[in-house]
Amino acid sequence: MGKILRGLFVSVLVLCIIACQNTQPAENRSGAGQSDVPDWFASPPSSGSRFYGLAAARSEDLAKTKSEAVDLARADIADQLSRSLSSTLTSYMRAAGIRPDRETDSWIDEVLGKTSALPVREARHIRTYPVLEKNGDFTVYVLLEYDRSMALNEITDILNVHEEERSELFSTALLLDRMKMDWENNPPRSGSAEN
Secondary structure (H helix, E strand, O other), rough: OHHHHHHHHHHHHHHHHHHHOOOOOOOOOOOOOOOOOOHHOOOOOOOOEEEEEEEEEEEEHHHHHHHHHHHHHHHHHHHHHHHHHHHHHHHHHHHHHOOOOOHHHHHHHHHHHHHHHOOOOOOEEEEEEEEOOOOOEEEEEEEEEEEEEHHHOOOHHHHHOOOHHHOOHOOHHHHHHHHHHHHHHOOOOOHHHHO
């Protein structure tokens, strides 16, 4: 029994040491117990050729928390794509003088729903910042990077569905050209950074 307890104690000690090495000390900004938010989370990078997904998750299990943060960062990228496509469709319809009808609205809803549900599995993990909180929970901040050419491929696949049934005004090529122009003039931003 003594060997088991000693082994358990050593295991817990090793896990604590590993957790402390992977964690940077929390800095007290405005009160006790607040974690230090990494600079890249507060001011995410921007690029003409990449999307950046940000997320933070918190729980008592470090591995689960990291996994949840990565999933949330992927969802952040998919949300950026959906918001960007929605903005492109709205501005395109306004510029072309297209009035929405039931069929157009239904198609737009379907396209935006599929875009916001993209799994974004090819997003590259750039940074992780785990913090051990005073109560023993972990907060993990994550930054993912997703190439815009991959995003355009994903959106192209979604827009190509039933293209032959749509008006020529809604051709995939026209919409993608408009989206590229919109991205150059006003790159999408992470929704997580605004929180």
